[in-house]
Every structure is written in structure tokens, then in C-alpha cells.
Amino acid sequence: MAKLTLKERFKKSTSGSGESAKAGKFATSIFRPGSPFRKGYTDSPRNRSYVVMNNVLYHLHPVKVKRHGVRLSYTLCLGGMSFFLFIVLTITGIWLMFYFRPTEMAYADIQALQTSVAFGSLVRNMHRWGAHLMVLVVFLHMSRVFYHGAYKAPREFNWVIGVILLFLTLFLSFTGYLLPWDQLAIWAVTVGGNMASYTPVFGAQIKFGLFAGLEATTATLLRFYVLHVLFFPFIIVIFMAIHFWRVRKDGGISGPL
Amino acid sequence: MVDIPEHLLLRSAEARAKALGISVEQALSEMKGESTPTVVEEEPEVIEVELVTPPEAEVPAPVETPVVEEVKAEAPAPVETPVVEEVKAEAPAPVEVEAPAPTKAAAPAPAKADTPEEVEFAPEVKVTQRLLTVVKAKPIQKAASEPVDKVNTWPHLMLPEFISLMVMMAFLIILSAILQAPLLEEANPNITPNPAKAPWYFLGLQEALSYWDPQIAGVMIPLVIGLIGFAAIPYIDRNKENNPSKRKYAIMMYTFFLAGAGTLTIIGVLFRGPGWNWTYPWIDGIWFDDLLDWINFE
Numbered sequence: 001m002a003k004l005t006l007k008e009r010f011k012k013s014t015s016g017s018g019e020s021a022k023a024g025k026f027a028t029s030i031f032r033p034g035s036p037f038r039k040g041y042t043d044s045p046r047n048r049s050y051v052v053m054n055n056v057l058y059h060l061h062p063v064k065v066k067r068h069g070v071r072l073s074y075t076l077c078l079g080g081m082s083f084f085l086f087i088v089l090t091i092t093g094i095w096l097m098f099y100f101r102p103t104e105m106a107y108a109d110i111q112a113l114q115t116s117v118a119f120g121s122l123v124r125n126m127h128r129w130g131a132h133l134m135v136l137v138v139f140l141h142m143s144r145v146f147y148h149g150a151y152k153a154p155r156e157f158n159w160v161i162g163v164i165l166l167f168l169t170l171f172l173s174f175t176g177y178l179l180p181w182d183q184l185a186i187w188a189v190t191v192g193g194n195m196a197s198y199t200p201v202f203g204a205q206i207k208f209g210l211f212a213g214l215e216a217t218t219a220t221l222l223r224f225y226v227l228h229v230l231f232f233p234f235i236i237v238i239f240m241a242i243h244f245w246r247v248r249k250d251g252g253i254s255g256p257l
Numbered sequence: 258m259v260d261i262p263e264h265l266l267l268r269s270a271e272a273r274a275k276a277l278g279i280s281v282e283q284a285l286s287e288m289k290g291e292s293t294p295t296v297v298e299e300e301p302e303v304i305e306v307e308l309v310t311p312p313e314a315e316v317p318a319p320v321e322t323p324v325v326e327e328v329k330a331e332a333p334a335p336v337e338t339p340v341v342e343e344v345k346a347e348a349p350a351p352v353e354v355e356a357p358a359p360t361k362a363a364a365p366a367p368a369k370a371d372t373p374e375e376v377e378f379a380p381e382v383k384v385t386q387r388l389l390t391v392v393k394a395k396p397i398q399k400a401a402s403e404p405v406d407k408v409n410t411w412p413h414l415m416l417p418e419f420i421s422l423m424v425m426m427a428f429l430i431i432l433s434a435i436l437q438a439p440l441l442e443e444a445n446p447n448i449t450p451n452p453a454k455a456p457w458y459f460l461g462l463q464e465a466l467s468y469w470d471p472q473i474a475g476v477m478i479p480l481v482i483g484l485i486g487f488a489a490i491p492y493i494d495r496n497k498e499n500n501p502s503k504r505k506y507a508i509m510m511y512t513f514f515l516a517g518a519g520t521l522t523i524i525g526v527l528f529r530g531p532g533w534n535w536t537y538p539w540i541d542g543i544w545f546d547d548l549l550d551w552i553n554f555e
């Protein structure tokens with residue numbers, strides 16, 4: 001190793017990621033050392049670690065993952081896809097909330113959204129198909145996990161969290177189903193509510209609590225709306241956080257088979 | 258260059274001054290780059306010390322009497338014994354090994370104190386180690402798992418993730434552009450459509466409801482099988498294997514479930530018409546308003 005003066009050594013050890021210290025102060029304040037968005041970023045094993053470790057990403061991903069786990073053919077990215085869809089649904093859903101009132105006006109609002117709001121129809125379609133897709137993808141993710149036996153020790157409890165996530169996804173989708181307040185919405189939800197009323201012992205109470213009455217009315221609409229935009233998203237985010245955390249704590253992706 | 262707090266700079270300057278035998282002011286100015294550094298060449302030697310240490314650790318045995326023999330006895334099986342602990346105990350003070358300066362001679366004294374006359378056996382050997390403990394042949398820390406082949410998350414995981422996100426977004430946007438979500442007439446509690454169908458993911462259930470007592474189909478299936486049964490799977494299936502050929506029964510059961518649920522759902526979606534009577538989609542049409550636009554696709 002070439003001999004270095006102390007000054008050079010200092011310089012080397014303090015600018016560990018090899019970026020030039022000349023990069024703008026402002027950009028440097030945003031992107032932490034190792035970020036590819038920093039000036040003078042170089043591709044090195046050390047910087048590859050920094051990209052994850054020095055960023056908020058570290059809350060989601062470890063620095064390194066098993067080689068077989070990154071093969072698309074192992075997870076099919078289905079869990080990640082469920083999460084992406086949830087994000088897309090959150091964004092489009094917030095956007096839809098600007099144009100929607102959970103009252104007698106609900107139907108008219110949806111009509112107006114489709115006809116007189118720029119991209120209204122597209123965003124509504126994205127929210128609706130995205131929701132159907134999410135139910136499907138979560139289900140496929142569960143099947144993928146089952147066929148890989150990925151629920152076995154030490155991942156038993158993450159499977160339980162997963163089952164809760166599946167039901168929360170279904171509830172989210174079901175409560176959203178009523179909101180357009182058309183014939184499809186009200187009768188599908190009535191059928192669903194009637195199924196719930198077959199619960200032994202408190203069937204009638206469950207339906208009454210769910211519908212805020214004996215049948216689907218605008219009171220039901222408000223109730224479903226609050227559950228859909230606030231309650232279930234809140235709960236599912238908590239469970240997703242636990243789910244992702246457990247994936248890491250249980251030693252990353254299972255396998256290989 | 259990052260600004261180094263003055264007190265830290267001073268502290269390291271003191272250390273450097275001591276190591277090189279120069280004045281603190283001199284060291285400080287060198288570190289700030291104000292004057293040419295003295296004898297930097299000596300520094301690599303510090304690294305060499307570490308390299309020298311391990312063989313040394315085994316040499317001074319005679320000083321320490323029988324107990325050390327025990328340690329030695331274990332040395333031939335270094336793979337299982339972290340006897341190396343001893344060497345480590347040494348490492349923090351590597352300077353002493355190298356420099357037999359008179360000032361530091363005091364250090365080994367306590368070790369001598371509890372060892373009897375044998376010390377005379379090799380007076381020129383400086384005691385540089387002491388027996389702290391004898392570590393059993395069994396490792397106290399066992400590696401929980403084999404080392405695994407890993408790759409950096411960036412870019413090997415995040416790039417595929419990003420691409421999947423893009424593909425999914427593209428798919429969703431294109432789908433939403435060509436397929437219109439249904440919006441029927443305004444809700445009217447007085448007009449019941451025939452048939453009234455639940456959302457598609459409940460249609461398998463609705464289909465099952467038409468066969469069995471609603472208390473069984475409507476509640477027992479979703480609640481007991483769906484929620485409790487599914488959540489309990491990892492606790493029921495105690496087979497540790499995850500190789501498909503060694504868990505045929507579990508795979509068979511799940512596949513049965515998939516096939517059953519899939520069949521019921523497809524029947525509910527495509528083969529049920531007014532009055533929940535059996536219809537053929539290609540003869541009687543499809544009653545599935547979720548995909549209204551697709552069913553009437555030019």
C-alpha cells in the first residue's frame with residue numbers, strides 16, 4: 001500500500017463513499033452518503049450497501065438478500081405487487097375523495113366525475129380494477145407462499161398476519177363496493193350483508209351494526225365510507241408493517257426449495 | 258473535507274505526539290497540514306504487530322506452569338475451540354509485545370506474582386499473557402445457519418422491483434383506458450335485480466349458499482375454514498420439509514381447496530342467471546355486471 005500523508009488519510013476516511021466534496025450543499029443535504037443521486041457516485045460494493053443502509057429504504061430492505069430470493073421466478077414479486085397496488089389505490093383513492101360525498105349525492109358525484117372531471121374516468125377505473133387486481137394478487141401471493149411451504153417455522157406467525165391481511169383486503173374491497181351507490185353496489189352489498197346475517201346467535205346484530213339499520217341506506221353508505229377510507233386502511237397499514245418486519249426478522253425470504 | 262471538532266483533533270494529536278515522541282503542537286500542525294509530517298513510515302509497523310502476535314501467544318508457555326499445558330492440549334483442535342480468545346485478550350495491548358522499554362516492564366509483574374520460582378526458567382521471556390479461562394472444546398457460540406449466498410439489494414432486488422412496478426402500472430393504466438368500470442342506474446332499494454350477485458370474490462360463497470344450509474355455507478365456511486382454518490395451517494402442518502415431493506399431502510389439500518373455490522366462483526360468475534338458475538354463458542348470456550363493459554365489448 002502506498003504511503004499516505006495523514007492529510008490524505010483523513011480525506012479518504014471522511015469521504016467514504018468516494019463522492020467529491022464539491023457536490024452542492026443543498027443536494028448533499030437531501031441525499032445521504034452513498035446515494036446514487038449524489039454527485040460523483042461510483043458503483044462499488046460499499047456504495048451498493050450505502051444505497052440501502054444510508055436511506056429510508058433500510059426500513060424496508062436489508063443491505064443484502066439471498067441470491068435465490070431475487071429471482072423473479074421465486075416470489076413472482078407477488079407480495080411486492082400487493083404492496084404496490086395498495087399504494088396505487090391509496091393515491092387514486094385520495095384523489096377520488098376530492099369529488100365524492102357519501103350522501104344522496106354519491107351517485108351524482110360519480111357521474112360528474114366520469115363526465116366532467118379531467119381524467120376522472122381513468123382514475124376511477126384504475127381504482128376499481130386495481131382493487132380487483134389486489135384481491136387477486138394477494139390471493140396468488142398466499143398460494144405462492146403455500147406451495148413453497150414458506151409458512152413453516154419460523155414463519156408461522158407471519159402467515160397468520162398474512163391471513164389477517166387477506167381478510168382486511170377483502171373488507172376494503174367490499175366496503176368500497178357500495179360507494180358508487182348504483183344498483184350493482186347496493187345489491188351486491190345487500191347479498192354480502194345477508195350472508196353475514198346467517199352468523200349463529202348474533203347474525204341480526206352483525207348485519208344491523210354493519211348496515212346501520214335493517215337495510216342498505218345512506219346511513220350504510222356513510223358507515224362503509226368511513227370504514228373504507230379510514231378504518232381499514234389504517235389497520236391494514238399496521239399489519240403490513242408487521243408483515244414486512246417479520247419477513248426480515250424471520251430470516252428473509254424462505255427457501256430455496 | 259469534514260470539519261473535525263477541535264477537541265477530537267487535539268486528543269488524536271496528543272496520541273500521535275506520544276507515539277512519535279514529538280510535541281503536541283507539532284503533531285497538531287502536521288494533522289492540519291500546516292507542516293510536513295514526521296516519520297509516517299513507522300506507522301505500518303503497528304499493523305505488523307498484529308501479525309506477529311498469534312505465533313507469540315503460544316511460545317511463552319513455560320512461564321505459566323501446568324495450567325497453560327491444558328490450553329496447549331486443546332490447541333491441536335483449533336477448529337472447534339475458540340481458544341483464540343486468549344490471543345484476542347492480547348490484542349488490545351500489542352505495543353507491549355514489541356517494545357520491551359523499561360517503563361513497561363512493570364506490566365507483567367502481577368502475572369509473576371502468582372507464579373512461583375519457575376519464572377527463573379526463562380528470565381528473558383517477557384510474560385505477555387495470562388490464563389484467563391479454559392474454554393471447553395464445545396463452541397459456546399454455534400453458528401445458527403450455514404453461510405448463504407447473498408447479493409446486494411441494490412441493484413439486484415430493487416431493480417426488478419422497480420421494473421415490476423412499472424409493468425404493473427402500465428398494465429393497470431392500459432386496462433383502465435380500455436375497460437370502463439360499471440355504473441348502473443342509481444341505487445333503488447325497491448327494485449331488486451335478478452339475479453343479485455355479490456362481488457366476485459364472494460360468489461363462490463354465494464354459490465355454496467345455494468346448496469347448503471346458510472348457517473353452514475354462509476358462516477362456517479368463511480369463518481371457520483377461511484379465517485381460523487387458514488390461520489392455523491402452519492400449526493397443523495408440522496412437517497418441516499418444504500420440498501414439494503415431501504409434502505404431497507399438504508399440496509394436494511391446498512390444490513383441492515383452490516380447485517373447489519375456483520369452480521364455485523366460476524359457476525357463480527358465469528353459469529348463474531335469473532333466479533340463480535343454471536345458465537350457459539354462450540347460450541343465455543352472462544350475468545356479471547362487474548365486467549359489463551367487457552361482456553358488451555364490441
Ligand code: HEM
Nearest residue numbers: 075079080082083142145150158159162163165166253254
Ligand atoms: C395486503 C396483503 C399482503 C402484502 C402487501 C404482502 C406482502 C409481502 C411481501 C412484500 C413479502 C416478501 C416476499 C414476497 O414478495 O413474496 C411477503 C412475504 C410473505 N407473506 Fe405476504 N403479503 C400480503 C398478504 C399475505 C397473505 C394473505 C399471506 C398468507 C396467508 C401472506 C404470507 C406471507 C408469508 C408467509 C411470507 C414469507 C414468504 C417467504 O419467506 O417466502 N402474506 N408478503
